[in-house]
Amino acid sequence: MLKRIDHIGVVVHDLPRAKKFLESLGLTLEFERELPDRKVKAAFYRVGDGARIELIEPTTSEARRRRLGDRVGDKARIEHIAVEVDDSITEIMQTLRGLGVEFVAPQPVAIDGNLNAFSRPDTSEGIQFQLVERDAATA
Structure with a gap:
């Protein structure tokens, strides 16, 4: 993951x-x-x-x-x-939501051609995680 x-x-x-x-x-x-x-x-x-x-x-x-x-x-x-993810970021977000993690935005956002999702720290043990799904051209 x-x-x-x-x-x-x-x-x-x-x-x-x-x-x-x-x-x-x-x-x-x-x-x-x-x-x-x-x-x-x-x-x-x-x-x-x-x-x-x-x-x-x-x-x-x-x-x-x-x-x-x-x-x-x-x-x-x-x-x-x-953290760079090796699967679909939306699937990983769904898995993490099942563990109680909430995200700043409901869907991934594009930054520099990559998809990104930021966790709400209070739902991920006090740490804000940024999930990064790299575009194949930028990987």
């Missing part, structure tokens, strides 16, 4: 600073993007044989508060674990 870790999403307070830190560890920037509709900027770094770290910086104070918290000293937190 679950194939491999695709990426770990980390919300950060200062994207340039977090990027500099990952680069000091020898990681290379794979790509960046800004998603105004989601009020974030993101940068992806490849780690090893295909997993990535996604740095996510909220671009408004409301988005920052919602995703990172109110405490001034909070610099980063793991937000989600994205």
Whole structure:
């Protein structure tokens, strides 16, 4: 059902600073993007044989508060674990619903040509999972 870790999403307070830190560890920037509709900027770094770290910086104070918290000293937190699935994402969602897991949206959403579904953390043991069904062209 679950194939491999695709990426770990980390919300950060200062994207340039977090990027500099990952680069000091020898990681290379794979790509960046800004998603105004989601009020974030993101940068992806490849780690090893295909997993990535996604740095996510909220671009408004409301988005920052919602995703990172109110405490001034909070610099980063793991937000989600994205797992590539090897079967139909809708079938896996149905299986997980049978275990009591709820999703942010009732159907998978397309992001970068892939289908994605995000669990509600309070229904998946406090962890938000992002299921990723890769398009064969992007796999």
